[in-house]
Amino acid sequence: MPVAYQAPDFLHPVAGVRLGVAEAAIKKPGRKDLLVIELAPGTRVAGVFTQNRFAAAPVQVCRTVLASGAPVRALVVNSGNANAATGQGGLDDAQAVAAAVAAAVGCEAGHVLPFSTGVIGQRLPVARMVAAAPAAHADLRADGWLDAMRAIMTTDTVGKGATRRVATSQGEVTVTGIAKGVGMIHPNMATMLAYVGTDAPLSPATTQAALQTAVNRSFNCVTVDGDTSTNDACVLFATARAGSRDIEVGDADYAAVYGAIEQVCLELAHAIVRDGEGATKFVTIDVGGASDEAAARQVALSVAHSPLVKTALFASDANWGRIVMAIGKSGVPVDPARVDLWLDDVCLLRGGQPHPDYVEDAGAAVVAQPEFRIRIGLGDGDAQATVWTCDFSYDYVKINAEYRT
Amino acid sequence: MPVAYQAPDFLHPVAGVRLGVAEAAIKKPGRKDLLVIELAPGTRVAGVFTQNRFAAAPVQVCRTVLASGAPVRALVVNSGNANAATGQGGLDDAQAVAAAVAAAVGCEAGHVLPFSTGVIGQRLPVARMVAAAPAAHADLRADGWLDAMRAIMTTDTVGKGATRRVATSQGEVTVTGIAKGVGMIHPNMATMLAYVGTDAPLSPATTQAALQTAVNRSFNCVTVDGDTSTNDACVLFATARAGSRDIEVGDADYAAVYGAIEQVCLELAHAIVRDGEGATKFVTIDVGGASDEAAARQVALSVAHSPLVKTALFASDANWGRIVMAIGKSGVPVDPARVDLWLDDVCLLRGGQPHPDYVEDAGAAVVAQPEFRIRIGLGDGDAQATVWTCDFSYDYVKINAEYRT
Known part of the structure; x- marks a missing residue:
């Protein structure tokens, strides 16, 4: 039982973001454990990742993709298996899953970010995940956030989501995020994953700066057990659909948009602590x-x-x-x-x-x-x-x- | 129940060291909770202490005495109260207890080292401790090590002691030590205390060097919970009764004597982990x-x-x-x-x-x-x-x- 926290029953859609889930029976059958997030062309994507030296294969792939400057068109996330400590085979697996999603979305494999959470040291059931990718793609919906929130849970006792709308000079902007995690980080399963989307036209550099600052003031300020997972990741994507002029750090609109991003991150970070393993306070x-x-x-x-x-x-x-x-x-x-x-x-x-x-x-x-x-x-x-x-x-x-x- | 550890039923006396205990009803009546260790004139004493910034009053007094180079003639140790976070009043209390022991032993108050272990933030029952000091002094015996071991216990489930004899060119040398502690360190009670005595004629500088090295290879290599108490202390005293020529680091006899000191420290350190709170492995x-x-x-x-x-x-x-x-x-x-x-x-x-x-x-x-x-x-x-x-x-x-x- 989390400490005074309930899963949200509504999350605002974000223009330019669609989400779909499917069952790949990764750890066991009977639940939607594969999530695809499709991003409109032109979306600016920033990520921060675990500092653990045993970074999981998908974390290594994400870092490479983001460092290349390639346009990110989709994210694929699985629960039930962390794809960590799996060596070259694990890297191949992460890329195979990304390629399957790329084929469904219609983009290059190097434009998809893969994420995994679950048990360490076991290979992904790649065939089942590749087979499930078209179903997740077929399920893509703008209002898929709540199902996405549930698909990434492991031992979380509640789904974790937060959503805000704020006014800017270019109109209303939405920020919506989901997260999973119950120990600050768990090598086998929990580990923290968070995805925050906005339609604000944050420039690429501003997207990265906003994410880094918001993470420092939210996810980096909570602790359950002081352990640090191999799979931690937090991603911010800005589809730039709510406005035509890019917002930079220091612009008049930045404070409002950044404030909403920080609030969403803080609400998700607090939810992780409130749902901390065994937490009563x-x-x-x-x-x-x-x-x-x-x-x-x-x-x-x-x-x-x-x-x-x-x-x-x-x-x-x-x-x-x-x-x-x-x-x-x-x-x-x-x-x-x-x-x-x-x-x-x-x-x-x-x-x-x-x-x-x-x-x-x-x-x-x-x-x-x-x-x-x-x-x-x-x-x-x-x-x-x-x-x-x-x-x-x-x-x-x-x-x-x-x-x- | 400690993991494969039993309290010793015999500890070799150390020439020049006498130990006595008495009941001061510090936390509650019914047990010997005050220990006096008397050291022969000329004993070389070295100490290492907690790095915690909230060092307890007795730790502060010990540091001052040892830094002054004054000859240490006695140690006084109480369980049941840590005399930590007690401000100037706590320093006065520690000095008053040291003065009472000095009066009984017949030395200056500044030649006695005080130690406390127990609850934080409460003043010592100084009057009862001062009143009990003569009884502890009257109890002084060369074979008082086992009673001393028991007097310093708090939540320890067993007393912790170790003893060794080794040959040197000047004859046989004894090293005997006692310790208490069950969490690596506990702010309220456990905290680690260890006292190791030898009759080897270690020079003052060698006494300090041997202690520092032995602590680094023993007490500093064990951990129960990673917490660090306000009262940690380990003291080595060398009475120099077993030989007339001082032993320096590098001398032929040093390796044997140091080896015995390290073995005693390691055995005590392992005993603390084996008796770690709740330990099953x-x-x-x-x-x-x-x-x-x-x-x-x-x-x-x-x-x-x-x-x-x-x-x-x-x-x-x-x-x-x-x-x-x-x-x-x-x-x-x-x-x-x-x-x-x-x-x-x-x-x-x-x-x-x-x-x-x-x-x-x-x-x-x-x-x-x-x-x-x-x-x-x-x-x-x-x-x-x-x-x-x-x-x-x-x-x-x-x-x-x-x-x-």
Whole structure:
């Protein structure tokens, strides 16, 4: 059960984007596990990918296609198999699937981006996927977003989607996105995938810049377990159907369009944490008073990753000693005598020492809530950062211990 | 239940060292929770301490005493309260306890090292500790090591001690050590403390060098949860009673004495992992073929810290995809096409791809054992490193979620 999150029941179509799904029985029969996203000619596509050195075969293919500057006409995504640690055979498989989709769409194989999510170290059932590609193509619809959202799920307990409309000087612009993921990243299955489309006429360079900034402020600010998958990918495509003049960073319309993109990414990123494996709490960690944003972020992530903090949150225990420990081990040269700590509006520490008015019941009341905020002041500057995370429960261990059994 | 570890029932005395315990009812009455270790005049003392910025008050006092070069005549250790995040009052408390022990021993207050382990953020019951100091002093015995071992336990399920005797050109030398700790470090209670004594005439500089090297090869190579306490400390004291000529690094006798110190430290460090909170497996992670030792260590720790790897180990699941993921996210520029992976003698990956002869049952048989080895070859050089860790079980969550309830 995700923490206060429900799958959307409506997502705005994006002019120039059609989506279709089909059953390829990749892990097992009985579900639509192959997704094709067709993009109108002229669509600008940007991607960010996992930093894991064991990048999966489809990630390697995507990087090559995007680096070539080739016009991307379609994406193909499968759940049930990650096509990672599969060597040259895996690269061949990813290209064969892309070629089948290219044939259906009517473009070159090098103009299709492949994505996979699922178990590591097994070859894709290429024949079944190639055979299913025409069916996915035949299913293409502008209103296919909700089915697409479901097709990419693995152990997600809910589909994750977000949608926004904003006004620009060239008319209304739509931004719609879908994502999957339940551990921050899972080598076998979960891993994060996100696809965000807009009809805004973002220039190619602006599409990349907007994606990078939005990812840094959303997907890169959430953590479930600190692990990093072999398959992570986030793609932004701008079909440029809503306007004839390209929007560049700094243009009057950019702020509105970028704002919608960031909101969609943030909503999807939060949905991943809310649906985090075994999560019972959604926790916002705000670090302020830092010398720079990187230091603030490093402290926030140290708290967010600490198993001792996360197990205390699960127990609704306002165990601030563990938070202090995690601040102190972050690697940032924090001065303990300047550190303040709050749970929501309850002050626990002032200048590194227990606040004289603090009573345990007040802290316990905050952390008993399904959502709350840990606020940390470092007293060392003006920079701040925010990170979102969940707790660490019996069910996290259960889900991950029993995944393959 | 620790993994294949029992508390020792005998520890060799060390000439020049006497230990005594007393009940100060620090957390609750009914147990000996105050330990005094008296050192003969002329003993050389070296310490290494937590890198956590929120170092506890006693750690701060120890650093000051050792930096002053003052002769250390006694150590005082309490369990049940960490005296951390207690500000100036905590420093005053640590000094008051040291002064009481100094009065009993007959030395200056600045010649006593204080140590604390237990709950963070609460002031020490100084009056009870000062009152108990004479009783601990009256209890001083050369054979007090086993009682000392028990006095410093918190949630340890067994006491941890190790002892060795080796021959030198000046006669037989003894090395005996005790430690406590069950999470790699715990902000509230566990935290690691270790005390190792020898009668070898190590020079002051050699005492420090031997300790630093031994810690790097033992306590710094084990991890339970990757958290780092506010109170960690490891102290080596050399009473110089077994010989009249100082031993320096490089002397003929140094290798034998250092070897015994490292063995004692390694045995204590392994005992901490074997008694790791909720541990059901003791796992050795060997990384070879690295460009340098730091890279090997970084890869080994990335695997050892991964919650996904640790939950799979708990489930006796030879889920090599998660190991590959952890190698790839380590930050070391690993070339996947050169990576080999074994579980004990079973080869799973060769050159980054599943070994053709590997069958799941063979891997499962290895990880079903209570102790096994993960071997990783990076194919990038000759350097290697070894790290020891345990699995991540329901009981880890239970112990840490319910600690304060």
